[in-house]
Amino acid sequence: MPEPFEPRIVAFFCNWCTYLAADLAGTSRLRYAPNARVIRVMCSGRIDPQFVLDAFARGADGVLIGGCHPGDCHYQEGNYKCLRRFQLLKRLASQMGIEDDRLRLEWISASEGERVRTVMNDMVEKIRALGPLGRRKEVEEEAVVA
Amino acid sequence: MKPKVAFYWCASCGGCEEAVIDLAEKVLDVVAAVDIVFWPVALDFKTKDVEAMADGSIVATFLNGAIRNSEQEEMAHLLRRKTQVLLAFGACAQLGGIPGLGNLWNRDTIFNEVYRDSPALVNPDGVFPVTEHRDNGHTLRLPKFFDTVLTLDQVVDVDYYLPGCPPTPNIIEQAIGALLSGKLPPKGSVLAPDVALCEECSRRDTKPEKLALEAFHRPSEVLIDESKCILAQGVPCLGAATRSGCGAQCVEGNMPCTGCFGPTSRVRDAGAKSLSAIASMAASNDEAEIERILAGIPDPAGMFYRYSLPASRLRRKRQEAV
Numbered sequence: 001m002p003e004p005f006e007p008r009i010v011a012f013f014c015n016w017c018t019y020l021a022a023d024l025a026g027t028s029r030l031r032y033a034p035n036a037r038v039i040r041v042m043c044s045g046r047i048d049p050q051f052v053l054d055a056f057a058r059g060a061d062g063v064l065i066g067g068c069h070p071g072d073c074h075y076q077e078g079n080y081k082c083l084r085r086f087q088l089l090k091r092l093a094s095q096m097g098i099e100d101d102r103l104r105l106e107w108i109s110a111s112e113g114e115r116v117r118t119v120m121n122d123m124v125e126k127i128r129a130l131g132p133l134g135r136r137k138e139v140e141e142e143a144v145v146a
Numbered sequence: 147m148k149p150k151v152a153f154y155w156c157a158s159c160g161g162c163e164e165a166v167i168d169l170a171e172k173v174l175d176v177v178a179a180v181d182i183v184f185w186p187v188a189l190d191f192k193t194k195d196v197e198a199m200a201d202g203s204i205v206a207t208f209l210n211g212a213i214r215n216s217e218q219e220e221m222a223h224l225l226r227r228k229t230q231v232l233l234a235f236g237a238c239a240q241l242g243g244i245p246g247l248g249n250l251w252n253r254d255t256i257f258n259e260v261y262r263d264s265p266a267l268v269n270p271d272g273v274f275p276v277t278e279h280r281d282n283g284h285t286l287r288l289p290k291f292f293d294t295v296l297t298l299d300q301v302v303d304v305d306y307y308l309p310g311c312p313p314t315p316n317i318i319e320q321a322i323g324a325l326l327s328g329k330l331p332p333k334g335s336v337l338a339p340d341v342a343l344c345e346e347c348s349r350r351d352t353k354p355e356k357l358a359l360e361a362f363h364r365p366s367e368v369l370i371d372e373s374k375c376i377l378a379q380g381v382p383c384l385g386a387a388t389r390s391g392c393g394a395q396c397v398e399g400n401m402p403c404t405g406c407f408g409p410t411s412r413v414r415d416a417g418a419k420s421l422s423a424i425a426s427m428a429a430s431n432d433e434a435e436i437e438r439i440l441a442g443i444p445d446p447a448g449m450f451y452r453y454s455l456p457a458s459r460l461r462r463k464r465q466e467a468v
């Protein structure tokens with residue numbers, strides 16, 4: 001029998017908010033789907049769209065971006081920059097056949113551990129329904145024989 | 147004995163061949179300095195002539211075009227074997243180029259459009275290309291068309307890259323000069339300056355340090371002021387993330403840079419980089435307003451991957467989604 005599909009999610013979390021919220025969720029023993037590999041960044045404005053595409057190309061089934069609420073970014077503008085990039089990147093991703101539910105942006109403050117749990121569980125559920133993205137296989141194997 | 151040189155084309159428009167002729171009278175110097183042993187567009191040599199050559203006997207092959215069918219793939223392998231220095235000539239060979247946008251589709255959807263659905267088509271018998279056809283005891287063969295357009299270096303090892311759609315005469319001259327003198331940079335180099343086009347653009351001083359744009363326009367929608375940075379006027383110009391060396395010809399012609407020279411060495415995914423820079427310029431913090439501003443860029447894949455989709459991180463649209 002093939003192994004059941006476990007979505008792999010790469011989560012880019014801002015150091016000042018969502019990363020702390022995920023930490024809080026952990027220390028308050030809130031259980032949530034263990035499918036995410038979390039990458040801490042100093043600000044959501046640091047997330048280069050290249051990182052996101054790289055994650056998909058290397059086998060992520062979904063990418064979650066977590067940043068500070070509007071007005072709360074430690075570097076003032078970072079999360080707005082992130083939002084602008086995200087909007088256009090989302091359209092590009094859809095042109096590349098990456099479904100909407102696979103790429104998500106959430107504003108989660110340091111105190112919202114519960115929110116991390118809700119978002120993560122919801123995202124894993126939706127991606128489980130979509131199935132694997134399978135880009136890694138496609139990207140690597142097509143290079144040999146088209 | 148003069149060094150043996152070959153030119154070949156794969157999936158390309160022919161513009162790269164023109165570019166060689168664009169060397170004008172200098173092309174005569176080139177012809178005098180080398181022995182052209184294969185150049186299908188201009189000289190009558192056949193594949194079997196190449197097959198008969200000793201391996202490694204061609205000093206340099208300039209190969210333009212992407213690889214999108216089995217014949218091109220075979221020729222790339224054959225020429226690689228016969229050649230000491232293989233140069234990916236032009237955007238299609240280097241990055242996939244305009245044909246690379248075919249990676250938003252696949253063989254079936256492209257064939258259906260071209261041989262069945264196109265309004266300009268007359269094909270009453272519904273003939274589609276096949277790889278083998280028998281008629282009267284004869285067998286005819288056609289190359290296999292791939293689902294995915296590939297860059298040259300996704301098929302064979304490439305020594306150097308000449309960027310551009312097509313490469314400009316100065317770039318070609320310098321490359322030939324370097325080859326003939328043996329003064330070649332490290333293998334894998336792109337033979338053009340490793341700085342962004344904005345650096346050599348005559349409008350550079352009019353590009354503000356920080357840009358905030360309230361709308362994006364296509365070049366056909368506005369009158370572009372010839373004295374000011376094109377991007378600052380709301381027309382996406384990709385000069386900030388594109389390699390220089392072209393002499394800013396498009397900007398000199400009052401048109402934005404569309405990125406044909408590809409990225410500098412510090413960029414992994416040219417399209418994502420340009421997208422990032424340009425999206426950040428939308429002058430709003432409000433979700434709906436940002437959306438309105440960015441609606442001025444209706445086709446991000448076509449704009450940011452115009453020449454580089456096969457070389458991008460994702461390479462193509464997901465097959466199941468085509």
Ligand code: SF4
Binds near residue numbers: 343344347376384386
């Ligand atoms: S954005 Fe375009 S017009 Fe402006 S400085 Fe750069 S290359 Fe020149």
Ligand code: FES
Binds near residue numbers: 014042044076
């Ligand atoms: S510091 Fe959290 S989004 Fe900028």
